[in-house]
Amino acid sequence: MLEFRTRTAFISAVVFTALVLTVFNFGRDPTAVPTIDLAPSILWVTFTFAAMLGLNRAFQLELENDALDALLVSPISPTSLYLAKLVANCVFVGVVECVGLPLFVLFFNVPVWTILAPLIGVIALATVGFVAVGTLFSAMVIRTRFAELMLPVLLLPFLIPLVMAAAQVTAALFAGRPLSEVAWWLRLLAAYDIVFLWLATVLFPTTVNE
Amino acid sequence: MLRAEGLRHTFGSVRALDGISFTLSAGQTLVLFGPNGSGKTTLLRVLAGLIRPLEGHAEVAGGRRAVGWIGHQSHLYAHLTVRENLLFWAALYGVPAARREARADELLRRLGVADRAGVPVRVLSRGLTQRVTIARALMHDPKVLLLDEPFTGLDLAAAAQFRALLAELTGAGRIVVLATHNVDEGVELATDVAFQARGRFVHFAPRGARGAGEIADAYRLAVAGD
Numbered sequence: 001m002l003e004f005r006t007r008t009a010f011i012s013a014v015v016f017t018a019l020v021l022t023v024f025n026f027g028r029d030p031t032a033v034p035t036i037d038l039a040p041s042i043l044w045v046t047f048t049f050a051a052m053l054g055l056n057r058a059f060q061l062e063l064e065n066d067a068l069d070a071l072l073v074s075p076i077s078p079t080s081l082y083l084a085k086l087v088a089n090c091v092f093v094g095v096v097e098c099v100g101l102p103l104f105v106l107f108f109n110v111p112v113w114t115i116l117a118p119l120i121g122v123i124a125l126a127t128v129g130f131v132a133v134g135t136l137f138s139a140m141v142i143r144t145r146f147a148e149l150m151l152p153v154l155l156l157p158f159l160i161p162l163v164m165a166a167a168q169v170t171a172a173l174f175a176g177r178p179l180s181e182v183a184w185w186l187r188l189l190a191a192y193d194i195v196f197l198w199l200a201t202v203l204f205p206t207t208v209n210e
Numbered sequence: 211m212l213r214a215e216g217l218r219h220t221f222g223s224v225r226a227l228d229g230i231s232f233t234l235s236a237g238q239t240l241v242l243f244g245p246n247g248s249g250k251t252t253l254l255r256v257l258a259g260l261i262r263p264l265e266g267h268a269e270v271a272g273g274r275r276a277v278g279w280i281g282h283q284s285h286l287y288a289h290l291t292v293r294e295n296l297l298f299w300a301a302l303y304g305v306p307a308a309r310r311e312a313r314a315d316e317l318l319r320r321l322g323v324a325d326r327a328g329v330p331v332r333v334l335s336r337g338l339t340q341r342v343t344i345a346r347a348l349m350h351d352p353k354v355l356l357l358d359e360p361f362t363g364l365d366l367a368a369a370a371q372f373r374a375l376l377a378e379l380t381g382a383g384r385i386v387v388l389a390t391h392n393v394d395e396g397v398e399l400a401t402d403v404a405f406q407a408r409g410r411f412v413h414f415a416p417r418g419a420r421g422a423g424e425i426a427d428a429y430r431l432a433v434a435g436d
Binding site for chain 1: 259262273279281287299346
């Protein structure tokens with residue numbers, strides 16, 4: 001509700017997404033590299049950095065007026081707080097992706113209609129993993145002096161396997177190859193989500209408590 | 211009941227708490243006086259469960275649901291209205307949905323901000339924000355109140371209203387721990403008085419019949435001698 005009311009992070013992320021896709025579209029030479037080969041990387045670079053903008057603000061609203069302290073004093077467990085933030089951040093990133101994907105299709109003319117369901121599935125899997133780790137790190141850096149710098153520095157290395165897997169599966173989908181060819185990458189995505197969701201849930205209380 | 215035993219905590223080389231122990235029962239109000247950096251806020255944060263002390267432990271009967279906390283900030287969401295903030299915090303503390311609106315209305319009326327219920331918190335003045343902060347802490351009718359400089363920003367009328375509200379709460383069997391610099395603000399509420407310096411209680415005694423002047427003199431002596 002707060003993000004809907006302020007719309008600061010949402011507008012930033014959407015504008016960033018549109019800008020990045022525009023730059024990639026006009027900055028490439030379509031005769032040098034086929035669009036279909038570049039498209040998965042462009043999609044995932046765009047989504048990764050757009051989502052980072054949102055995650056930078058994940059706990060900003062709680063830091064204003066120190067609402068986070070009051071949340072930690074309240075009867076809700078830190079685990080419940082984490083899961084609530086996870087869901088909220090997934091919704092935020094999901095909405096940005098819903099805006100970004102049609103723009104991506106428009107700019108790069110990638111035929112997604114026949115692969116829409118599996119593509120959304122991959123995006124959803126990757127988003128959950130991204131947000132699970134991003135929410136934890138966002139809580140870790142929130143009280144540091146250079147939070148907006150620290151988050152990408154800490155988060156990006158952890159996202160490498162996730163983004164690699166998502167890009168590989170997306171490339172297979174765009175090329176019309178069967179998912180069985182990228183089953184290993186799909187399993188990596190699922191395993192990443194399970195492992196890091198569990199780890200983040202376990203580590204979050206230690207992160208926010210003094 | 212609220213009990214603290216052997217609390218010790220440091221921040222780097224700074225001893226914020228150095229062996230603090232005390233017990234409070236229903237109806238007691240402990241007013242903590244102490245200079246800046248004496249550890250009053252650290253003590254309150256340990257009691258609230260925000261800091262895990264290096265040694266010792268603190269327990270509050272009823273757990274976190276029984277605690278009402280006011281820290282240095284308002285703990286309010288700036289872009290939500292006053293009423294939305296109160297209803298949100300009431301929901302977190304399990305106040306039945308049917309009671310939340312009435313409870314919010316009652317507290318806003320008692321604290322003189324009923325006419326600002328629909329206003330976003332970010333446009334309120336410091337004093338009005340503090341009144342809403344107090345309302346937030348009281349929404350779930352806590353049995354234990356931990357208050358860190360709660361009179362900050364309140365004008366004379368609002369401070370008097372809040373003192374009357376606190377007196378009513380302690381009369382009904384609540385426990386209050388209140389940290390303040392201002393002897394006049396805290397003394398008339400106190401059943402017990404503690405002076406804290408360098409993380410220790412240099413004085414802890416029932417207030418008895420002592421007035422603000424006497425306690426201020428005792429405070430100056432105790433803190434100067436430490």
